[in-house]
Amino acid sequence: MLTIWGRANSTNVKKALWCAEEVGVAFERIDAGGAFGGLNDPAYRAMNPNGLVPCLKDGDLVMWESNAVVRYLAARYAPGTLYPEDPAARAMGDKWMDWALFYLPEPNRALLYNLLRRGPAERDMEEAARGHKAMAEAFAIADAALAHQPYFSGEAFGMGDIPIGCFAYNWLNLDIERPAAPRLEAWYKKLTERPAFARWVMIPLT
Ligand SMILES: N[C@@H](CCC(=O)N[C@@H](CS)C(=O)NCC(=O)O)C(=O)O
Known part of the structure; x- marks a missing residue:
């Protein structure tokens, strides 16, 4: 049995859970990280020396x-x-995966934690504003790319849509103003029709 460690509300864990469900492999999930802790346990560190989820x-x-x-x-x-x-077809989505890893986690965290997850006294609204600006700029680039292709992976849904899809869910479901991004929203709507996305990604952001 395949096992994935990680709290279900982590954006990075969601990528693994959504993908596992999407490919149809049976798996179990074990809560770890956040309020569940466990990431400093020697047994966990032996699996992931970074002490992060997912594993x-x-x-x-x-x-x-x-x-x-x-x-x-x-x-x-x-x-x-x-x-x-085909390596060229695979490269289409592959580059968006690396792009998502470089541009999205920091502003995503700035928004989620300062708008939702931290108590009022710990919130830093300037950090949230910087996150909002960076996220809007990144998703404007993503929106423009979808003028030429229906999915980030190319003509069909693929692995390249999964990391961006998890971050887009957060961005599009926070109670904030966003610049218009009609192609991104049309792509996102197609994701919401996928049962695996609905099951693992579309959960409360808190
Ligand atoms: N680059 C890593 C980052 C992993 C990461 O930052 N995970 C966060 C959750 S999104 C984490 O483990 N935070 C500590 C915790 O949840 O306690 C990846 O993509 O897997």
């Missing part, structure tokens, strides 16, 4: 880094669909 175990393979987990699950369980075999 995945599939047979003898133990691995971490959410985008690498998505790549592994797609390659292992959905070759030819979520993980295109």
Whole structure:
């Protein structure tokens, strides 16, 4: 049985859970991180020395880094669909995965924690404003890219849509003003029609 460690409301854990469900592999999830703790336990650190979630175990393979987990699950369980075999086709989505890892986590965290997850006394609204600006700029680039292709992975849904999809859910569901991004919203609406996205990503942001 494949196992994924991580609290369900973590954006990075959601990537792994959504992808595992999407490729149809049976898995169990074990709560870890946040209020569940456990990340400094020696047994956990032996699996993931970074002390972060998600962490995945599939047979003898133990691995971490959410985008690498998505790549592994797609390659292992959905070759030819979520993980295109042609290198050029695969590169389409692959670059958006790296893009998402570079541009989105910091502003996402600035928004989620300062608008929702921290108590009022700990909130830093200047940090939230910087996060909002960076996120709006990043998603404007993503919106423009969808003028040329229906999915970040290319003509069909693929692994390249998964990391951005998790961050887009947060961005589009926070109670904030956003610049118009009609192509991004049309792509996001298609994600909401996927049962695996609805099950693992569309949960309360708190
Ligand atoms: N680059 C790592 C980042 C992982 C990460 O930052 N995970 C956060 C949750 S989103 C974490 O473990 N935070 C500590 C905690 O939840 O207690 C990845 O993509 O997997």
